[in-house]
Amino acid sequence: MTTSASTPRFGPFRLIRRLRPCGIGERYLAVHDEHQSSHTVYRLGPFHGLAERRRWVEAMDRLASTNAAHVQSFEKYCLDDTGHGWAVADYTGNQRGLVQLSDLLAAKGGRFGVAEAERCIRQLLQAFSAGQEAGINHGPLNEADVLVDPRGSQRVQLFGVRRRLEGLMDGAEELGRDEVRSVAALGYRVMTGLEADEPLIGASRLVKRLDRAWDGWFDAMLDPTLCPDRAADAAAMLPGGELQPPTTEGPPARVRTVVKRLRNAR
Numbered sequence: 364m365t366t367s368a369s370t371p372r373f374g375p376f377r378l379i380r381r382l383r384p385c386g387i388g389e390r391y392l393a394v395h396d397e398h399q400s401s402h403t404v405y406r407l408g409p410f411h412g413l414a415e416r417r418r419w420v421e422a423m424d425r426l427a428s429t430n431a432a433h434v435q436s437f438e439k440y441c442l443d444d445t446g447h448g449w450a451v452a453d454y455t456g457n458q459r460g461l462v463q464l465s466d467l468l469a470a471k472g473g474r475f476g477v478a479e480a481e482r483c484i485r486q487l488l489q490a491f492s493a494g495q496e497a498g499i500n501h502g503p504l505n506e507a508d509v510l511v512d513p514r515g516s517q518r519v520q521l522f523g524v525r526r527r528l529e530g531l532m533d534g535a536e537e538l539g540r541d542e543v544r545s546v547a548a549l550g551y552r553v554m555t556g557l558e559a560d561e562p563l564i565g566a567s568r569l570v571k572r573l574d575r576a577w578d579g580w581f582d583a584m585l586d587p588t589l590c591p592d593r594a595a596d597a598a599a600m601l602p603g604g605e606l607q608p609p610t611t612e613g614p615p616a617r618v619r620t621v622v623k624r625l626r627n628a629r
Contacts, residue, residue, distance in 0.1 A: 431493030474556035539592035547584035
């Protein structure tokens with residue numbers, strides 16, 4: 364990072380103003396000098412020692428290899444000579460700043476319409492499916508992790524970066540189930556306006572004309588004994604969706620049980 368005429372810069376990007384922090388670092392609205400395009404610049408760290416700096420580079424390298432519409436992508440990333448990690452993404456906000464899922468929920472009175480809620484759930488499951496296919500776990504989802512672009516599309520920011528920086532391992536089935544359950548819990552909230560606490564109230568009792576199959580889906584996805592460990596399986600079981608063809612070995616017994624339960628709920 365350099366400063367010219369009191370204007371902070373990162374390469375060709377002029378840092379216009381500081382945005383809300385992202386929980387593990389700073390965010391800035393920036394403009395590219397030549398293209399005059401808007402970007403979000405992240406500044407994380409500082410990372411001390413070779414191991415911490417290597418984890419930062421590995422985290423961003425892995426994220427760069429995940430090509431998915433609902434996982435935030437980065438144009439550039441690097442370490443500076445102070446040990447801070449810098450990364451540049453498209454700017455998905457408006458004149459007021461970045462729009463987080465929590466902001467949109469608040470603006471809509473605490474919950475979405477059925478179609479918008481279903482779209483949100485599908486997109487988040489697509490993001491986690493892409494991450495799991497790439498061998499990257501983000502961990503349980505927090506609504507602050509989700510950015511919403513001007514078209515209403517969801518993007519999970521810094522997917523899996525926090526876990527990698529903390530030196531946590533990926534790939535465990537239990538972790539996959541935790542991710543799916545966190546998406547289901549957030550989905551229940553955006554659809555009903557309530558937290559997914561026990562005893563769970565059927566979503567169809569709270570939302571007029573909602574397909575009762577959603578009750579079975581939420582029940583199964585929030586049950587640690589029934590929830591699949593793959594986001595792709597959870598997406599395939601969504602009401603109105605088509606199940607993917609089984610592998611030659613057949614789906615796990617737990618998934619077959621969930622599928623049967625969902626079909627009976629229709």
